[in-house]
Amino acid sequence: MKQANANFDFDDDAPLLEAEGLTVSYSTSEGELIAVDDVSFTVQEDEIFGLVGESGCGKSTVAQAVLGLLPTNGAVPSGSIRFRGIELTELEKRELDALRWENLALISQGAMNALNPVQRISTQIVEAIQAHRDVSTDEARERTAELFETVGLDPERMDDYPHQFSGGMKQRAYIAMSLALDPDLIIADEPTTALDVIVQDQILKRLKELRDELGISVIIISHDISVIAETCNRLGVMYSGKLMEYGNLKDIFENPYNPYTLGLQNAFPTLRGEQSDLISIPGSPPDIADLPEGCRFMERCPFATAECGGEHPPLESVGDDHASACYRHDIVDEMRREAGDRETWARLRSEVVATGGAGDE
Numbered sequence: 080m081k082q083a084n085a086n087f088d089f090d091d092d093a094p095l096l097e098a099e100g101l102t103v104s105y106s107t108s109e110g111e112l113i114a115v116d117d118v119s120f121t122v123q124e125d126e127i128f129g130l131v132g133e134s135g136c137g138k139s140t141v142a143q144a145v146l147g148l149l150p151t152n153g154a155v156p157s158g159s160i161r162f163r164g165i166e167l168t169e170l171e172k173r174e175l176d177a178l179r180w181e182n183l184a185l186i187s188q189g190a191m192n193a194l195n196p197v198q199r200i201s202t203q204i205v206e207a208i209q210a211h212r213d214v215s216t217d218e219a220r221e222r223t224a225e226l227f228e229t230v231g232l233d234p235e236r237m238d239d240y241p242h243q244f245s246g247g248m249k250q251r252a253y254i255a256m257s258l259a260l261d262p263d264l265i266i267a268d269e270p271t272t273a274l275d276v277i278v279q280d281q282i283l284k285r286l287k288e289l290r291d292e293l294g295i296s297v298i299i300i301s302h303d304i305s306v307i308a309e310t311c312n313r314l315g316v317m318y319s320g321k322l323m324e325y326g327n328l329k330d331i332f333e334n335p336y337n338p339y340t341l342g343l344q345n346a347f348p349t350l351r352g353e354q355s356d357l358i359s360i361p362g363s364p365p366d367i368a369d370l371p372e373g374c375r376f377m378e379r380c381p382f383a384t385a386e387c388g389g390e391h392p393p394l395e396s397v398g399d400d401h402a403s404a405c406y407r408h409d410i411v412d413e414m415r416r417e418a419g420d421r422e423t424w425a426r427l428r429s430e431v432v433a434t435g436g437a438g439d440e
């Protein structure tokens with residue numbers, strides 16, 4: 080479903096969202112830090128795209144760059160982000176404001192807390208609708224009731240105050256508000272992290288249904304690869320500002336090529352039927368103020384060799400709509416076999432401790 084926007088001349092043949100060589104930096108007292116480094120991905124209409132990786136790898140920075148919501152010390156020194164052909168990095172604030180809500184919406188982990196506690200939920204949604212559409216209050220209330228139904232809330236409760244809702248209900252109410260203007264793309268940044276597993280599951284299911292029923296595309300950002308596995312059809316695995324593996328979910332999950340993806344899968348054992356307990360990746364990601372010269376994952380990778388120390392590997396195509404950044408693709412069968420073995424990572428853990436490398440978590 081394509082939403083027009085009087086302010087923009089969209090290219091109907093362009094992908095919904097396309098990031099190309101996206102680089103995002105933060106200026107800090109330690110200098111210019113590159114939080115997202117040369118990242119490219121495409122999100123098509125009707126797609127649920129996932130960005131997954133450990134805390135600090137740059138997922139939220141990507142979301143903020145897309146939405147034009149980077150903090151004041153953040154910048155996009157190179158690369159491009161196009162939304163239906165429109166270059167977002169060149170837009171004025173006023174133009175970006177016109178795109179947000181109408182075409183792009185954000186649901187963040189703390190979204191539910193963004194609801195005004197002293198205003199009825201219906202009032203907040205009605206105001207959001209009337210700020211962008213010339214409709215009567217009755218019409219906007221009718222739309223609010225519909226939105227409540229869409230997100231699985233009882234419309235009879237729409238005149239409640241936020242404190243009368245549980246966390247999961249508030250998060251749904253916020254999702255209802257983000258849907259008010261029929262955006263084409265929702266960016267959901269850890270949308271369910273603060274919620275219990277059952278509510279999390281319900282909300283993720285609802286996001287999927289929204290894609291099916293309303294044709295809304297979604298980018299889900301999560302550190303939890305099982306959330307991504309349940310909801311997305313394509314994904315990017317991020318590590319330390321870089322995309323390590325990228326492509327369609329089925330290929331990445333059935334035939335992962337990157338040791339980091341293999342490690343992440345181990346950390347969420349429900350993904351691997353044969354294995355009942357969790358094997359964590361030893362150590363922690365490098366500090367972006369002090370990045371290693373070679374592959375960013377090298378220090379934590381049980382398969383690293385001297386070759387990995389030169390420069391970070393480029394993304395290499397390993398199938399249709401599947402790419403991975405690793406110098407060891409030639410031993411991928413061995414990596415897949417050994418990555419499921421606790422010993423493989425335990426060996427590395429003792430090396431990391433012995434060399435005083437990245438600290439054990």
Ligand SMILES: Nc1ncnc2c1ncn2[C@@H]1O[C@H](COP(=O)(O)OP(=O)(O)OP(=O)(O)O)[C@@H](O)[C@H]1O
Pocket residue numbers: 105106107112114132133134135136137138139140141150152153302367
């Ligand atoms: N305003 C800022 N100034 C300086 N550095 C920042 C700023 N915001 C984020 N960073 C750094 O940029 C890197 C990427 O952070 P980001 O929040 O995008 O990661 P993330 O993967 O979303 O992690 P999390 O899940 O913890 O939010 C981190 O090293 C973080 O410390």
